[in-house]
Amino acid sequence: MNKELSNSLKFNENGKFKVLMVSDFHAGSHCNPKLMKSMDALIEYSEPDLIILGGDIMTCSRSEMTEDDFRRGLEAILEPIESRNIPWMHVYGNHDKEGGFSNEYQQTVYESFPHCISEAGPEELSGVGNYVRTVYSPKTGKPLFNIWAMDSHSEWPEYVKRFNIKPEDANIRMPKPLGGGSAQASVMFDQVVWYYNKSMEMEKEYGYKIPALMVMHVPIMEYHIIANNPEQTGFVGSKREGICSGELNSGLFMACLQRGDVKGIFCGHEHLIDFHGKYCGIMMGYDACLGFNMSAHDDLRGGRLFEINEDGTFETRTVKIMDLMGKEAIRNPEFIEGGDQYYIRKID
Numbered sequence: 001m002n003k004e005l006s007n008s009l010k011f012n013e014n015g016k017f018k019v020l021m022v023s024d025f026h027a028g029s030h031c032n033p034k035l036m037k038s039m040d041a042l043i044e045y046s047e048p049d050l051i052i053l054g055g056d057i058m059t060c061s062r063s064e065m066t067e068d069d070f071r072r073g074l075e076a077i078l079e080p081i082e083s084r085n086i087p088w089m090h091v092y093g094n095h096d097k098e099g100g101f102s103n104e105y106q107q108t109v110y111e112s113f114p115h116c117i118s119e120a121g122p123e124e125l126s127g128v129g130n131y132v133r134t135v136y137s138p139k140t141g142k143p144l145f146n147i148w149a150m151d152s153h154s155e156w157p158e159y160v161k162r163f164n165i166k167p168e169d170a171n172i173r174m175p176k177p178l179g180g181g182s183a184q185a186s187v188m189f190d191q192v193v194w195y196y197n198k199s200m201e202m203e204k205e206y207g208y209k210i211p212a213l214m215v216m217h218v219p220i221m222e223y224h225i226i227a228n229n230p231e232q233t234g235f236v237g238s239k240r241e242g243i244c245s246g247e248l249n250s251g252l253f254m255a256c257l258q259r260g261d262v263k264g265i266f267c268g269h270e271h272l273i274d275f276h277g278k279y280c281g282i283m284m285g286y287d288a289c290l291g292f293n294m295s296a297h298d299d300l301r302g303g304r305l306f307e308i309n310e311d312g313t314f315e316t317r318t319v320k321i322m323d324l325m326g327k328e329a330i331r332n333p334e335f336i337e338g339g340d341q342y343y344i345r346k347i348d
Contacts, residue, residue, distance in 0.1 A: 005087050005117055009050060010138045015310035017135050017145065020048035020319075021215065021287040022303040023268025024294070026095065027077055028060025029069035032292035034331070039290070040080040041324040042303050050133075051081055052147070054268035054287050055093025055217030058106070070101060071109060082115055089118045089147070091129050093217040093268060094154040094184060103128040103151075118149070126162060126188040127151025132198065134210070137310065143202070144310055146212035148195060148262065152246075153185035153218070159248060162188065172247050179245045184218045184269075186246030196255045209261045211312030219245045219267045222253045223284055226277035237275030237285070237318065238300055244269060256282060264314065266304065271296045274304075274318045288318045298322060298330045 011017045020042060025035055043051070058065075058073055065073070081088050090110060092103050099106075107120045107128055121130035128151055135145040156172040159165065173181055195214075203209050223243050226233045256262035257280055264283040266276075271294065276285025287304035289296045302320040321329040 005115060007136075009087065009117075009133060009135045011135060011144060011308075011310050012049070013138065017050070017308045018046060018048045019050045019052060019147070019213075019306040019308065020046045020303050021052040021054055021266060021268075021306070022290045023054025023093065023217065023287050024056045024271055024289040024296075025077060025291040026056055026059045026294040027073055027291065028058060028099070028293070029065050029073045031073065031076070032331070034292050034329070035290065036076060036080060038292075038301070038321045038325065038329065039077070041321060042290075042319060043080055043084060043086070045319060045324055046303075046305050048086060048305070050147075051086055051088040052215055053088060053090035054215060054266075055091050055152075056095045056268060056291075057090065057093065058099050059093075059095040060099055065099060065101075067101070070099065070106075074109060074113075078113060082113060085115060087115050087117050089116070089133060089149060091149050091215055091217055092127070092151055094152070097154060121151075122194065124190075125194055126190055127153055130191055130194060132212075135308070143206060143210050145308055145312060146202070146210045146261070148212055148214040150187045150191055150195070150214060150216040150252075152187050152216040152267070155183045155185055156247065158185045174247070177247055178249075179221045179224055179247055180242045181247065182242070182244035184244050184246045186218055186220060186248065187216060187250050187252050189250050192250050192252050192255045195252075196259060199259045199261055203261075209259070212262045213306065213308075213314070214256065214262050214265045215267070216265075217268050219243055219269060219284070219286070220252055220265065221245045221249050222279060223267075225279050226275065226284055230277070233277035233279050235275055235277040238273065239275055240272035240297065240300070241270060243273070253282070263312065264306075264316070272300060274300050274302070276316060283316070285316070288320075290321070292331050296331075301329065
């Protein structure tokens, strides 16, 4: 981690700080060059002060990648960011380990890049990449906004191993689930405790609560409330597939609600969803998928832009690649809409 860079995040003279969140590249040593072009277009348009990579970044099988391949693939993805000297941070997705390299190993590679401000986080916590970054006032140097990064892990067998659940009790996915019944894991309770205590420590140190965003890859269960109650939650965006949250509720949403500092929780993971909405005063949403190497709809592909104000409020919206690049953003320009679930061509 570049400590000097992480401590230099500041609001501009107009009291604004812009963050671009992108995820689900599903890249490898050889990925579609449109990914880098799309990243370039997003950055040119958004002019962000910070970029968040929301997981599922390098996911090809290890049989296709050596350590050098992994490094070169990551260099290609990060070139539009690194060449502009923009600070960036990341969280891991449920597929990142499938590249054959542990998140612990990947973390050493990520942190070797000059503008990376991510860190592994406390060793005693579940997962890799639990940390917080702060944006400061340029005038007083006081912390004005936090961005919490949380590891949301992979799939439910991690619960079984972590909690020593007996085989006869290990059926986490029940026939009538509370959520969507997916195989995903989620943020675990020790991570929730860490966030809660760290948030309290920072309030005690500075004398006030620091408003914040929280980012992870897999959505928490409360996302279903947004989708199921669009009118009441101010639903904005698209939902073309099911929400794949974990089936065990860690209490993260309640912890954020009780602390009163986290104003928004955002994730990646779903490729065909880009909505956001608000529940109990906390906004929850997706960042929209950016990759070209897996299932995605061309008219949804993009990223999420946050414009944060010094008073702790923020505005957010998705930015679509097709709006920036036109037909060049279509994965297969010869495809006509309606014949394949993986591609969709926007018809004017």
